[in-house]
Amino acid sequence: MVDETQIMNFILFVMPIFMLAFVLYSIRAFKGPTIPDTVLAIDALTYDLAAFLVILAIFFRSPILIPVAIVLALWVYALDIYVSKYLEAKKELGE
Amino acid sequence: MVTLSDILIVIGEIAVGVGAIIDVIAALGMLRFPNFYVRLHAATLGTIGGAFLPLIGVTLIAAGAEFLGVYRWFMAGGSFITALLILILAPAGSHALARAAHRSRAAIVEPKVVDHLEEDRGGSG
Numbered sequence: 001m002v003d004e005t006q007i008m009n010f011i012l013f014v015m016p017i018f019m020l021a022f023v024l025y026s027i028r029a030f031k032g033p034t035i036p037d038t039v040l041a042i043d044a045l046t047y048d049l050a051a052f053l054v055i056l057a058i059f060f061r062s063p064i065l066i067p068v069a070i071v072l073a074l075w076v077y078a079l080d081i082y083v084s085k086y087l088e089a090k091k092e093l094g095e
Numbered sequence: 096m097v098t099l100s101d102i103l104i105v106i107g108e109i110a111v112g113v114g115a116i117i118d119v120i121a122a123l124g125m126l127r128f129p130n131f132y133v134r135l136h137a138a139t140l141g142t143i144g145g146a147f148l149p150l151i152g153v154t155l156i157a158a159g160a161e162f163l164g165v166y167r168w169f170m171a172g173g174s175f176i177t178a179l180l181i182l183i184l185a186p187a188g189s190h191a192l193a194r195a196a197h198r199s200r201a202a203i204v205e206p207k208v209v210d211h212l213e214e215d216r217g218g219s220g
Contacts, residue, residue: 002100002101002105002159004160004162007104007108007156007160010108010111010112014111014112017115017116017118017119018115018118020122021115021118021119021121021122021141021145024119024122024123024125024126025122025125025141027126028125028126028134034131034196034201034202034203035201036131036192036193036196036201036202037131037134037202039192040125040131040135040138040189040192041125041138043138043185043188043189043192044121044122044125044141044142044145047141047142047145047146047181047185048118048141048145050146050177050181051114051146051147051149051150051153051177051181054149054150054153054173054174054177055111055149055153057170058153058156058157058160058163058170061162061163061164063166063169063170063173066169066170066173066174066177067173069173069177070173070176070177070180073177073180073181074180074184076188077184077185077187077188080189080191080192081188081191083192083195084192084194084195084196085195087195087196087198087199087201088195088198088199090199091198091199
C-alpha cells in the first residue's frame with residue numbers, strides 16, 4: 001500500500017523543516033555571546049545533522065552515508081569534553 | 096491489503112515528522128532564550144526529540160522499505176546504533192559543559208532570581 005514514491009515525497013516534505021532548524025541553530029552558533037553558547041549550538045546542530053544524514057541515506061538509497069553519522073555523533077561528544085576541560089583548566093590556572 | 100511493512104513505514108514517518116517539528120521548536124528556543132542555562136533546555140530538547148526520535152523513525156522506515164535492497168538491514172542497524180549513541184552521549188556532553196561553564200564563570204547567570212550554588216562557593220549569589 002505504501003510505495004516508494006510516497007516515502008520519497010514525505011522525505012522531500014520533511015527536508016525543509018530540518019534545514020530551517022539548521023539555519024536557526026547556525027545563527028545562535030555565530031552570534032553566541034560566550035564560548036559555552038557557541039559550543040552548545042554546534043552540539044545540537046551536529047546531532048541533528050547526523051539524523052539528517054541518515055534521512056538522506058534513505059533518500060539517495062546509499063548505505064555509505066550511515067558510518068558518517070556515527071562518526072559525527074562521536075566527534076561532537078569529544079568537542080564537548082575538550083571544551084569543558086579547557087574551561088575548568090583555565091579557571092584553575094588563573095586565566 | 097495492509098502488511099507489516101506498511102505499518103512499520105507509517106509509524107516511522109510519524110516519528111520523523113514529529114521529530115522535525117520538535118527540532119524547529121528547539122531551534123527557536125535556542126535563538127530566543129535569554130541565557131546559557133535556559134538554552135541548555137532547548138539544546139537537550141533538540142538532541143533527544145530532534146535527533147533520537149527521527150533516527151528511530153528512520154530505523155523503522157528502513158526495516159520496512161523493500162526497495163532499498165539487501166542493504167536495508169545495514170541501514171536500519173546503523174541508524175539504531177546512532178540513535179543509542181546520541182541517547183547516551185548528548186546528556187553526558189551537555190552536563191559536562193554546564194558544570195564547566197558554572198565552575199569557570201564563563202556564562203553569566205542573568206536574569207536570575209537566586210543562585211544557591213554560587214553562594215555555596217562563596218560568590219555573590
